[in-house]
Every structure is written in C-alpha cells, then in structure tokens.
Amino acid sequence: MSAAVTPVSAAGTQDALLQASGVSIRFGGLKALTDFNLTVRQGDLLGLIGPNGAGKSTAFNVLTGVYQPTEGEVRVAGQRVNGWVPHQINHLGLARTFQNIRLFRALTALDNVKVACRAQGGLHPVRLGPMAKAGTALRNYRDWWRALLLTPGFQAEERELTRQAEHLLEVMGLSHRRDEEAKNLPYGEQRRLEIARALGTRPKVLLLDEPAAGMNTREKADLMVLIRRLRDEFSLGVLVIEHDMKLVMGICERITVLDHGETIARGAPAEVRSDRKVIEAYLGDSYLESHGGAA
Template identity: 50%
Template sequence: MLLEVKELSKMFGGLKAVDNFSIEIKQNEIMGLIGPNGAGKTTVFNLLTGVYEPTMGYVKLLGEDVTAQKPYIITEKGIARTFQNIRLFKDLTVLQNVLVSKHFTVEYGLFGAIFRTKIYNKEEIRVRKEAEELLDRFGLLEKMNLPANSLPYGEQRRLEIVRALATNPKLLLLDEPAAGMNPQETAELMDLIKGIKDDFDISVLLIEHDMKFVMGLCERLVVLDYGKIIAKGKPEEVKNNPRVVEAYLGEAE
C-alpha cells in the first residue's frame, strides 16, 4: 500500500474540521476527494503534507510514519502537492520555478556550492537537464526563460504540476487543478493527469468540484461532508449514493 491514513482528525478550538478520516491509496492509482465547500478537503491535504499537525490519527507512506513531519521532509519522502490558489514564484522564470524543486535532490553541500566544486558543476548540469526535460514533456520548454506570471492561467496551472513533479514524488496531491479552466483546458488537463500516472508511475489524490472531470478521471472516490467520510467507492457507486446526493443537492428525492 502506498498511503495509509488512519482515523486522522483535526480540531480547531471546538470545531472538528476533520473527523476520523481513513483511506488507503494503492500505487499507480487516481483517487478523488470530493464534497461540498467547507467539508474539510483542503484541511486533509494540509494534514497529509505537514502544514497542520493532526489532533489524532496517523499517516504512513510505504509503511513509514510521516505524521506531522515538516512539509519539506514529507516532500523529500515522496508526497508533493499543488494549491487551490496558484503559488508559483511569479518573479522567477518558468525554468527557475522547476529548478527550485529539483535542488533538494542535489548531492553537494554548502561547501560545494560556495567553491563551485566538480560535483557542484556536475549536479547543476543534471538538475537543469531534468528540469528542461520535464518542461518539454508538458509543452513549456519554449517559455522556460519567461517570468512565470506572464503565462496564461492554464499554463500556470500546468507549471505548478511540473514543479511538484520535479520533486520526484510517489504521491501527487492536486487541489482543484481544473478551477478556473475552460472546457478545452479541462479536457487537456484530464489527459495530462492520466499521462502523469502512466508515464511517471505515481499515484494521484485530487480535490475537484467539476464532477464530469472527476467521473472521467478517478478510479475511486471519497466523499467528505462536515469533516466526515460519508461514502467511498467507484465513481458510479458514489454518484448514486443517497447521502452524497443529499450532501450536494439537499435532501434527496
């Protein structure tokens, strides 16, 4: 099992934002985390990535307990994410945004960086080559020297995914990746995520409100409402679950 989450909970004062959240994600799987606004989905992502410390429960990646570790450590272990609101380094170039993520993989230390040792030069060539290959794979190589904030919205979303992939993750968390996209961009993104799963052999957990997007992409769904899981299963099963219908549309007919 790639990811095991057991009884994860988070209290903010008297509010239980996440209540006994438990899931398992297999290797090379796309899972959707859905639910109404305020259901606790992004809080779950923040718990998985160390932004918040859980009140109870644990997170294991490939059997290793990574609960409440620092975000950079969890990234090094193999969990990367994007954000609901794009958080690129907007004054850096497209290439520099990717290089920032690659640099924690380098094998030289402070000494090597200061004195520009042989291994420093070798590693800098390697990470640049890998960054350019990623940009080429996602159609952004020709724009690598442009400021990130000059890209159209859809390409900024794509760059954020590339930056996350540059950390060599085992699990990629996507927080509303299709938000603000037009239908053509959404269809292209769906193909992109399918390609990521196949080409990079990683698993994807995504939050999304576009149900057509979710139903066409995810192999399994987990539905949250008021911090609690109210349904799990294949998309067709979840779609027809009365509790899910009620949570999204009010009282089910």
C-alpha cells in the same frame, strides 16, 4: 455506497504509499476532519470531493504535514510521519499543488522547476543529529564555493538539473514558456507549471488541489488526459481534489466524499454519484436530472 459499507482495508498496507488511519483534526471547537481514512497505492487515481468547507484542503494539509492531526496516524512509504514538517514528508515521496497557486512568480518557468529538482537532492535537517548537521553545513559551504567558482562538477550538475527541468516542462506542454517569468503565464499554464514543479521533487504520490480551477473546457479536457499520463509515465499514485464533476468522475477510479469533515461515501464514480447522501450534501437534484437520474 456508504463509508461504513466500505471501510479502509487493513490488507495490503505494506504497498501503501500514503495511508491515513483514523485521522481527525480540530480547530478550537470545530472538527474539520473526523476519522479520515485513505490509502493511496502506485497506479491509483483517486478523488476527494465535497461541498465548500467539507475538509478537503484540511485533509491535504494533514497528509502533507502542514497541520498535525489531533488523532490518528499518517504514513508515507510505510513511515509514520506524525510530527514531520512538509519538506521532510516531501523527501519521502509526497508532493502536492495548492488551491491558490504558489509559484515563485518572478522566476522563469524553468527555474521554478529547477528549484524543485535541486531541493530533492537535499537532506532532512530537522531529523539530523549534530554530526550530520555539521556535515550538512560543511556541504553547503563547499557547494557555495563550487557555485561561486563555477567548478566543472557544479556546471555538470547544473546541466543535469536543466535537462530534468526541461523534460518536465515538455511533459507538461510548457517548453515554449521555458524562459518566461511564472507570473506572466496564463492561469491554466501556471497550474500546469505547479504540477511540473511538484514532479521535480520526484514524488511517488501526487496530491492535486483543484488542478482545473480557472481552466476553460478545452484545458480541462487536456488536463484529464495529462493526469492519467502522469500517473502512468511517472508510476505515481494520484489524489485529486476537484469541484468539476466531469473531470473527477471521468478520471478517478475511486472517490471519497467529505461533508462537514465526515466521510459520507466512498466508492467508484457510479456508486458515489447515485448515493443519496452525496446527492443531498453535494451534487444536488439538478445534477441528477442533467445526468439521467440515480439509483
């Protein structure tokens, strides 16, 4: 099914948690993403695939405020976020993991998640007026003293943050790593810790950039089950970039395929994997042969 056959529907935009409309971005002469459209709603489990350099990570970076679109619009929870920076967009309920793991390597697994849980309690300084900024500064000053004096209120908050972080470690199967430094965890567990940390910010939409990279077959199979469980348990919309076709085709209900920044196909896994353009640009005929032919 081609992208032209299934345009993004304008219907139901109110319940869209994340929406990209006509998003393009250029780096000098290179159009890294052209007229990109995507809608994520609660309960969605969507995939974004394509060959190396197709624009997948660029799409994530535009959606999360790392890059600003040259054209088009990004909305999170109905709010236009063009010009916003990543932590502001995160506060609206969008969290992500990275292709190259970005944990606080010298912090324990627990503290990595606690940092995220704590950050969610903060404000959006860039959007605040002078009065609100002064209020934030005062609050920071007060919090600094509370932490220094270990007031009962501070200790109660700490206990609650620890409880939340421990729960997320448990969900991600990492309780046994609670007090280990992130850098000492096996690669697959570091990837799961990144997801736990993203969940710490209490997102409504979770973007996973190659979550199975570097995992063995068993870990990938477990991850498939886990991603579905997270979607259901945390009432999320999930968007996954992944090169492992078994994983993408196995869990995603709809898939968008990019090539040279253009959306060349969009649809259910069965439609996408039998699309001639997708086979030519990405899957290759060997994929077809090993998966019993195409339409």
